[in-house]
Amino acid sequence: MEVALNWYLGLSAILFSIGTLGVLLKRNAIVLLMSVELMLNAVNLTLVALSQSMGDADGQLLVFFTIAVAAAEAAVGLAIVIAIFRRKLTVDITEINLFKF
């Protein structure tokens, strides 16, 4: 059975919103990182679904780049989180507040 495009778009919009809310509401830097990954993967779903329905390969091409970028970002992000954990022994972003107005 063919699933309509709108269902895919709806699902990815919901996943994207969950990711966004996660970034806005959570305090743990690792959870923030995971939320950002969720956002990127939600967009991947959109791109693949659109690409499939239009019969155009460009969207799927971008997905490959997105996967690579997400991996690079995760590597760099975790390295930064480790560096900050070594200094402050916490990854709670509300306690990382050296800079003020």
Place this chain on the structure above:
Amino acid sequence: MDLSQAFSTMAADLPAIFSMSVVTVAGLVMILQESLSENDRPIPWIGVGALAVAVVWELVHLGDPAGTAFFESIRTGGFASYINLIVLGSGIVTIILSVPYLDHIKHAYGEVYAMIMFATVGMLMLGTANSLVSIFVGLETMSVCLYVLTGLIREDEGSVESALKYFLLGAFSTGFFLYGIALMYGATGTMYLPEMQGAVPEGSIMFWAGVALFLIGFLFKVSAAPFHMWTPDVYQGAPTPLTGYMSTASKAAAFASLILVLFYALPDERWSLVLSAVALVTMIIGNVLAVSQDNVKRMLAYSSIAHAGYVLVALAAGTTEAYAGAMFYLLIYAIMNLGAFGVMAMLEWDGKEGRVQSLDSLAGIGHEKPLLGVAMGVFMFSLTGFPPLGGFMGKYAVFAPAVDAGLTWLVLIGVLMSAISAYYYLRVVVVFWLADAEDTPEAQAASRSFVFAGIPVKATIALCAVALVVLGVYSGGLLEMTFGFFEEGMMAATP
């Protein structure tokens, strides 16, 4: 698409990515040199050499007619060469300034220079992108390298905190940016900017939502309000020469890309109002918050927000003259800010990337280091927009077309804000030259063990200052050239 000719077409397109290839290969050679050899000394100079080769190449191709390469993925020709020159030149200046600076703070790793090279490749791609895919790849290559460079001094909590903030907010904005690309693609069925304009379905909410998300991503990267919150923290905590790089080259590339998007894909009156509002808020926030800053790096961060606002005034005007003015302004701004951050890098004594030292602790430094003092004076007057320096011509080039386009109210605010900016810029000059170190307790308490500025550094900073004076007096040719990039035929939509 017929792929039988693909390889011969791509081979013929190789000159279009000459700069990118040279810089990439040099970056890889630098990493190998770092890991295989004990001698790290030549690494930065390999980078400078490769960037210089690329600069020569781009200078030769500055007059080329516009075209595209690699199946319309990137643009070639005058516009591309011009923005590549800004990026490559900033790269050279940054590496030269970084060498003594990183030695001084004992973080002279060869990988730093390789990361600068890879960030440069990302910017070269971003500034010349002709499709949403290349924009995304360029932007992310640049950003990921900049996250690493920000957190370079990992023993210092300021540096890692900056990196964490930059990374989390940058990755968050990437999510919006990518969703914007996906929705624009879904609505128009194409990733290529020139094809997008004609392919927008009437009243497509999907497309406009996509553009809004896409612009959020861009405005974040150029630190326009209300997406500017990361800028002061990141600029204050990052190693100073690299802050200069972030604030100039990455912004120049992002703005060039935004100009291409607006020029090809979104030549719509409706964006003018949105961009005017953003420009207004950005100019006000940047200038007003800069006034109360005691740390020069943080002040320069707010000032860079304000300058993003000035460029956005031109983008809001949306005429060919305005885009040309914005391109000219990006060059002037790159020179001014690289110089200002360069001087601050050489006047750093706190061993914490200059994030805790106050302006007053540098009282009377002009008499001690006349060359840096005079150069800083030129940069500050130019940033304020005093004639006959480059900053004045740049501001004129972005404001005059905006008046012609009917945005007089916005330009009035801009000029008013420039007047406010005189206070905090000129305060630096006053403290450098007129304040007395003996009477200032903060200057007495400061250790004032500065980076040793050798001949290359002094020559680079002096060159920036001289360039500003020259561009202020003689800028007609350059403005005409940037205008030529946008003329009919020069920017042919498809080859």
